[in-house]
Amino acid sequence: MGAIFQSLGRTITAGVVVLIVLLVVLVAAGAKVPVGEHAWWVFAMRWLHVTAGVMWIGLLWYFNFVQTPSMPKIPDDQKPAISKVIAPAALFWFRWAAMATIILGLILAWMNGYLAQALTLQKPFTAIGLGAWLGTIMWFNVWFIIWPNQKKVLGIVQVAADDKAAAAKRAGMASRINTMLSIPMLYFMVAQSHGGIGF
Numbered sequence: 001m002g003a004i005f006q007s008l009g010r011t012i013t014a015g016v017v018v019l020i021v022l023l024v025v026l027v028a029a030g031a032k033v034p035v036g037e038h039a040w041w042v043f044a045m046r047w048l049h050v051t052a053g054v055m056w057i058g059l060l061w062y063f064n065f066v067q068t069p070s071m072p073k074i075p076d077d078q079k080p081a082i083s084k085v086i087a088p089a090a091l092f093w094f095r096w097a098a099m100a101t102i103i104l105g106l107i108l109a110w111m112n113g114y115l116a117q118a119l120t121l122q123k124p125f126t127a128i129g130l131g132a133w134l135g136t137i138m139w140f141n142v143w144f145i146i147w148p149n150q151k152k153v154l155g156i157v158q159v160a161a162d163d164k165a166a167a168a169k170r171a172g173m174a175s176r177i178n179t180m181l182s183i184p185m186l187y188f189m190v191a192q193s194h195g196g197i198g199f
Helices: 002-006 008-028 038-073 076-112 115-119 126-153 161-194
Strands: none
Touching: 002 008, 038 076, 038 161, 076 115, 076 126, 115 126, 126 161
């Protein structure tokens, strides 16, 4: 059993197997799992959208709550472990989780038949539309401000020291803006299906 947890791939595979086993047990106990029906595909898309979103916002909060505040406390000779190993890997998952979240969200809204109404903030989809637009701004920040500037900060793109410092400030500011926007974005995403606002 320990071998499962020695590999991330095996751990993820085991998680999927546990899910399937639990679904089989539930079906055997009489639960209806409408696999293949439209409602199930909508649910599956929502699950994937939320899963990608958890990774995206989780990494955003990791950067803002853990990595950035901790960097000044790390001795200079140890900082390359972050900047050369951890940060590039985290930024890879961060930006692709952002991409997956937005694509899956758009597909989900289309499957539910409210994509145009949400994006134009029409009732009764105003809340989810606000969440979608906030998420779109955040996605834009990830791909067109944070990532291009982080490539300079991490030395993936070579620039002068002054440009590197300026890039760090731009990336940091966009990351903080995304952290701020994540709060209302999550609220509006959840509010749509739970009556959190009176639209």
